[in-house]
Every structure is written in C-alpha cells, then in structure tokens.
Amino acid sequence: MLLSPSSVPVHILASALHVAPASDPPYKLLESHPSLLLLSKCKSIHGFKQIHSHIVKTGLHNTLFALSKLIEFCATSPFGDLPYALLLFESIPEPNVFIWNTIIRGHSLSSNPILAVDFYVRMLLCGTQQNSYTFPFVLKSCAKAGAIHEGKQIHAHVLKLGLECDAFVHTSLINMYAQNGELDDARLVFDKSAFRDAVSFTALITGYASRGYMDAARLLFDEIPVRDVVSWNAMIAGYAQCFRFEEALAFFEEMRKMKVPPNESTMLTVLSACAQSGSVELGNWVHSWIEDHYELGSNLRLVNALIDMSSKCGDLETARRLFDGIHQRDVISWNVMIGGYTHMSFYKEALALFQLMLGSDTEPNDVTLLGVLPACAHLGVLDLGKWIHAYIDKNFENMTNGSLSTSIIDMYAKCGNIEAAEQVFDGLNPKSLASWNAMISGLAMHGHADKAIRLFEQMVDAGLKPDDITFVGLLSACTHAGRLELGRQYFSSMIQDFNISPKLEHYGCMIDLLGRAGMFDEAEAFIKNMEMEPDGAIWGSLLGACRLHGRVELGEYVAEHLFELEPENPGAYVLLSNIYAGAGRWDDVARIRTRLKDKGMKKVPGCTSIEVDSVVHEFLVGGKLHPLGKDIYKMLDEIDKLLEMAGFVPDTSEVLYDMDEEWKEGALSHHSEKLAIAFGLISTKPGATIRIVKNLRVCGNCHSATKLISKIFNREIIARDRNRFHHFKNGSCSCKDYW
DNA sequence: TTAGGGTTAG
Structure with a gap:
C-alpha cells in the first residue's frame, strides 16, 4: 500500500526535514510521563493546578497529547472546570479530533449541553472529520437538551459515514429518540440494526417505560438475548416510575431468584420503590442486605436512600440514627430526613431539623424548601413561612421552580394570609396547573367561593385543562359557602364537559353540601350511586349533618358505618354522643362514653x-x-x-x-x-x-x-x-x- | 495514541 503524505506521522516527517518537531514525541514516552499519570489520579482542581504548572515547566504542554489530557481533565472530570478547558482549547491552532470530541463531551456533561452541537458544527467547518467517538458525545447532548431537530440531522451524518452499525453510536441514537418521546424513531433505529445487545435493548426499554408503556418494555426485556444487571434495573425503575410498585418489587424478587447479582443502582432503585410504596418488610430486608454487602460509612448515596426508605416506611428512629451517623452530610441527606419528617406528619421535627441545617455548612436547595414549606403550612407558622419566601426570593432569583411557587401559595393560604397567596399567584408567569389548583383550594378554604369560581373560569378561558384536583377545590369552595346548586352544576360539568370521573373527595363535597342543606334522601341516593365504597370522610360529613339537623336515628345508622370502617377513630363516638346530648338523651351519651372507654379510646384533646x-x-x-x-x-x-x-x-x-x-x-x-x-x-x-x-x-x-x-x-x-x-x-x- | 452507549437516593 502506498503511503499518502497525510498518513505519515508528523514527527517522522519533521525529523526527515531536520526541523523542530511540530508534533509530539512518541506516544509511549508521553503516556507514561509521571505528570500525566498523576493527572489521571487527580481529584481536585488544586491538584490539577500543581500538575499543570509542572507540565508547563517541563515543556510538556507543547505536546498535543499533554494538552489533550489537560483539556480532558478540565472538561470531563467532576473536579474539572469547563471554562478553563475552553481557554486551553482556543489556544490550539489546529485541534485534532480527540480534542474536538473532548470539548463536545465536556459540554454534554454540562448544564448547557446544547452548546455541544455548536462545537460539533464548528468542528465540521474546520474540516475535522467526525469519528465513531464524536457521535455518542454529541447525541447525548441532543438527548439531554431535547434537540431532536439537530439530532435528526446528526443522525443523517451517521448514516452518511456508515457508522450506524457501531454499537455505541447505535445505542446513542436510540437513546436520543427514546429520551425525547420519539419512540417510533427509536424503534426504527433499533429494528434496522442487526447488532442488538443488552445496552441497546435497555435504552429502548427505558424510553417505553418513561412514557408508561411497561407492557411494550416487558416484551422487549423478554427478548434480550443476554440480560445484564442494568436491564433488570431499568425494568424495576420503569415499573416504579409508573407507580406499579408491586411489579417493580416482584421483578427484584425474580432477579434474585435468577441469581443476578444486584449492584448499587439496583439497591437505590429498590429502596426508592419501597419508600414510595411504604413496603416495610422488603425495605428492612434490603437494609440488612446492604449492611452485609457494603461499607455504609463510605457510601453516602446508599445511606441517603436508606434514610429516605426508613422514614417513608414510618421508621423515623432508624432514619434519624442513620442521619446522625453520617460524617459528611450532603444536601440530599438533609432533604430526605426533613422530607421524611414532613411525609410522616412530624412537622415540628421537620422544622427543627431545618433550623439545624441553617446552622450547618450545607446550603438548603429547592428540594429542601419543598420539604419545609408544607410543614409551615400544616403548623400555620406564618413568620417562618414568610422568612422562607424571602429566602427563596433572595437565593433563587433565577429559578422559576413551579412547584416552589405552588408550595409558597399553599403555605400562605394555609397560614391564613390569603392576600399574600394571591400576590404570589398573580406574579406567576406562566402559571402551572398546580398553582391554579393551589390558589382555588386556598380561596375555597377561606370561604371565598365567588373568587374561586371566577378563577376557575379564568383558568379555563386561558386554555388550561382542569384536573380532578381543580374540582376538589372548586367543589369545596361550594361546600364552604353552602352553594348547593352551584356544586351540583359543577359536579355534573366535571363529568360531562371535562370527562373526569368523580373520586371519593368529589362525592365527599357533594354529600357534605346535601347533608348540611338537610337533604338527607338525596345524600343517601348519592352514596348508593357511588362507584366505590364510601370512606370514613363521607360517612363523617353525613354524621356531622345529622348533628346539625338533630337527626338522631339516621345519626345512629351512619355512626355504625363509621364504627365499622374506622374502629380506632374516636371522632364518630364523640359526634354521636353530641347528637344524643343535643337531644337531651343523657343515658345514651353515657352509653357511648362507656363504649369509648371500653375500647381504650380517648377523645382527641382540642x-x-x-x-x-x-x-x-x-x-x-x-x-x-x-x-x-x-x-x-x-x-x-x-x-x-x-x-x-x-x-x-x-x-x-x-x-x-x-x-x-x-x-x-x-x-x-x-x-x-x-x-x-x-x-x-x-x-x-x-x-x-x-x-x-x-x-x-x-x-x-x-x-x-x-x-x-x-x-x-x-x-x-x-x-x-x-x-x-x-x-x-x-x-x-x-x-x-x-x- | 488518549475516550464512547442503557439503569441509579431528595
């Protein structure tokens, strides 16, 4: 084969021409250079600077190879510094494909991945040919940035270069489409290729799972020739994402039966599923398994996941013990513990821990506040709520976190400052469905039915589609204002105009309205027509209505339902005895009082x-x-x-x-x-x-x-x-x- | 000649 000039290594040419080498000395010398070996073990920007200055002193920085390694560290290491990588990059007159790839890769890992596409284009304009490494980096950026349009063009480049058979490029394409909901395109890429390994299967499975198509995901999973642990993890995570926790955990059991060794991700995923579904037993089993297989002290992610699982499963003591045992807590450690307290209605504990956090060296973030604001709301502590609102305004200026604003609205409403809630709501742009819902419910609980209704109409006019929660707010607005007719109207409009089937809460509002209006026959008919069994809240509001209207016999009947449904709830006994007391039937009051006492229950003290x-x-x-x-x-x-x-x-x-x-x-x-x-x-x-x-x-x-x-x-x-x-x-x- | 795809705690 004839050597074309461009295929002759530059340093050989240089020595042949007797000029100073414009390129690097032999690779083997560079690869084993102590400074570069040190760089590969470097774990801080401080260490990097020392190595860098040493490289400059030894003149190594004149080699493209050393520069590549420096750029690689800055652009891709978690201890790196992308702007500095770019500075080095811009100083190179003719970067090679590795350096271009590294810069693209750096951007794919950054918070602004779309810039990777800019560099990709620049690279082509400079006449540098892409290689099989370029595409996984740039496609990952498109996937992360949601840049499907650009991704499709790059897909065309892949086809032109005949790189679609490269396993890495292939999976990157599938992933780019799958992550952005373009499942048909993902499937097309997948089906066209003869090279399907567990990785490409898993990329597609994840795409289906993220859109809720678990059955399609399952079919694919069954087809994988050799399943690996990540495929299993993806299935477990997929079911959990679709709130199908039982199936998620069953998959984990199956995986154990098949003797597939779980990894750390498996544990994190399973713990999260246990936390969300409150699966105490499995959670405990996983906990002890982890204690046996991992050095917990050195794995913060696992400890945090365990805290989350324990607290959400109700074992706050274990959660706190784990939390207290951490040497270096990160923000997630605090968030799961605070969120755990809030989740279990231990609001005071949540706020106390938040105070501790403020005195620690860990800054709260948006998730922290999403755990703290509901605690303020439940306790009605307006001063702290206001302080947090100001804190958010000061520290999260550029962050338009929709759920944070919704939490602030909810907090103000529940702390009794409905005007402040309205102010925050009015300032929101855009307004999320959740924020409309929070505002409508807030107005409802303050008895501002007309305002709530006006808001609902504005919301529909603005083109938003109300959901079941919107109607809970709207109907409760009617309830609190005694607007029976309007309630009836919205109840049927919800079903007919908005195609939302009524849930227990909606029935609860209607029965409350009818009961208080003394329309007991219609209330009973409503209960009979429900598609689900009435819960304690429904019987409870009917019992309240019986007390209001002095309906002793009906009250007795309703109370029996409640006793059966919620045997541990003293509320029904207290209400019934109040009904008797109202009728002057003191013997019956005494009888109920005895029944309450025999069951070892006490009236919840005011x-x-x-x-x-x-x-x-x-x-x-x-x-x-x-x-x-x-x-x-x-x-x-x-x-x-x-x-x-x-x-x-x-x-x-x-x-x-x-x-x-x-x-x-x-x-x-x-x-x-x-x-x-x-x-x-x-x-x-x-x-x-x-x-x-x-x-x-x-x-x-x-x-x-x-x-x-x-x-x-x-x-x-x-x-x-x-x-x-x-x-x-x-x-x-x-x-x-x-x- | 250096590197690359899928899962993963709040």
Missing part, C-alpha cells in the same frame, strides 16, 4: 397554637402549663366578664357529658382556642391580627364568643380549624355562620 414573634405556643383544652398561665387566666376572666356584659349567653348543648350548667360553662370557657386568643390579646400589640390554628373543628359556642371578642377588643382574629378558615372581624365571621 389543641390550638398561636405564633407570636416567631415562637409557637400551644394550648390544650383547660391547659395551665404556659409560663404566662396566670396572666392568661386573668385575661380569660376579663373576656368572660366583657362577653357577659355584651349579653353573651353560652350555649351549653354541645358539651359532651351531662354536667351541671356551671361546670359546662367552665369547660367551654377553657376551650383551647379561647386560651390561645387570650394569650394573643396579652402578647401582641393592640389592633394586631391574631392568627390561631386548631386541630379540631371550632365549636358553636367558641364561634359565637370569638365573633364578639373580635368586636370588643377591636381585633381581627383569623382562625384555622380542622376544616377551614374563619376570619372574625367586628362581630361577624367570614363563614357567615355556615361551617
């Missing part, structure tokens, strides 16, 4: 919290533990006196047990919300709004009293009970006494 100067104070019914107890009770006496002077007569019919009138009144005056209000009155400035959060529904007596208190003391009192908000102002309540 508890009200109030945040003053960012400190949360909690009051239990009749509680006397607060350090300012004396002052609070002094204030209570004054409140009672003023109420009496204003002509207030306590309604004692709602007290659970048959006691003499004076005792009853005493118990009423010590209801937790009254204690909290008294504390609010003595510990905040005159005229300041008082915000309280109660764990149960406010009783009729406290409701009437609070209305008067708002007038006597000239205070706006915003109260959240178990069900909704009451804005007390100048002697009346926003709920118009309908709740």
